[in-house]
Amino acid sequence: MKFLKIGALIGMLSAALMLCDPVMAKEYKRITIGTEASYAPYAFKDKSGKMVGFEIDVANDLCRRMGLQCEIVDQAYDSLIPSLLSGRFDSIMAAIGITPAREKVISFSRPYVTTPMVFVTTSASDLTALKISPSNLNLDKFDADEESAIKKITSALKGKTVGVQVGSNFETFMKKFMPTVRVSTYDTTDNMMLDLTAGRIDAGMVSFNFLKPLMEKPDGKNLRTFGPSMTNGPFGSRVAAGFRKNDDQLRAMFDKAIGEAISDGSLRRLAIKWFGFDNSPKE
Numbered sequence: 001m002k003f004l005k006i007g008a009l010i011g012m013l014s015a016a017l018m019l020c021d022p023v024m025a026k027e028y029k030r031i032t033i034g035t036e037a038s039y040a041p042y043a044f045k046d047k048s049g050k051m052v053g054f055e056i057d058v059a060n061d062l063c064r065r066m067g068l069q070c071e072i073v074d075q076a077y078d079s080l081i082p083s084l085l086s087g088r089f090d091s092i093m094a095a096i097g098i099t100p101a102r103e104k105v106i107s108f109s110r111p112y113v114t115t116p117m118v119f120v121t122t123s124a125s126d127l128t129a130l131k132i133s134p135s136n137l138n139l140d141k142f143d144a145d146e147e148s149a150i151k152k153i154t155s156a157l158k159g160k161t162v163g164v165q166v167g168s169n170f171e172t173f174m175k176k177f178m179p180t181v182r183v184s185t186y187d188t189t190d191n192m193m194l195d196l197t198a199g200r201i202d203a204g205m206v207s208f209n210f211l212k213p214l215m216e217k218p219d220g221k222n223l224r225t226f227g228p229s230m231t232n233g234p235f236g237s238r239v240a241a242g243f244r245k246n247d248d249q250l251r252a253m254f255d256k257a258i259g260e261a262i263s264d265g266s267l268r269r270l271a272i273k274w275f276g277f278d279n280s281p282k283e
Helices: 002-020 054-066 077-086 144-156 169-177 189-198 208-215 248-263 266-275
Strands: 030-035 069-074 117-122 136-138 161-165 182-186 203-207 223-231
Touching: 030 054, 030 077, 054 069, 054 248, 054 266, 117 169, 117 189, 117 208, 136 144, 144 223, 161 169, 161 189, 169 182, 169 203, 182 189, 189 203, 203 208, 208 223, 208 266, 248 266
Parallel strands: 030 069, 136 223, 161 182, 161 203
Antiparallel strands: 117 203, 117 223
16 A cells, blocks of 8 residues: 555646646657748749748748747648648648637737738729728628628629639638629639730729739830728738647747737838838737
């Protein structure tokens, strides 16, 4: 009995030490971050094939602050979350908005950029004459004004085709709020925009952060927005890094680094560099 009591005591002490010992925390040295390098200016490839863009710069800045070696991997958007969950990536950064549906599956860092979502068409389209009030829809509250605006847009899109990226929050929005509108899905937003400018679809849905720099280039001079901008609901309005739900330590490291980048103005400078305006979080 004496030996049993001593053994039990040792076991209890060992368990307590394991719970309290900070050395038990995982030591990160190298991580892999998944992205989609076909969504300028967030992440895309330059003429040499090198990945560049806002999120590439942000990821490198955060990794420097955390003292980590980071490998950034390009992969199709709709497979990023499954690959994160399977362990292929430690984190994902791909213009991923924080939404309730996604929060059921993965966890998010604090936001590093904000953005509204918009409909886009070409200057030749009759959709450019569409006037909607209010000019911004908050899809979280969705009151009578929001409902009226959605009905007007749905009516204007009757018989037309809207392009969205497959697996995106734009596809989710169209299925939930405009189920009667014809939708065409694309593997990348770039391919959707090519079909829009070629006249093969009538409209598309994009982040304003994606669209504004494009409209300022010669290739985008004929692009126009129509209808209101939209935030929250299936979109969210904040973009953050994604993690597996049990990776609290790594997420906390990202949160700290993002906070530092907000405080010293780094995120603001990168936002202005890539988007042409400051859409960085202020706290």
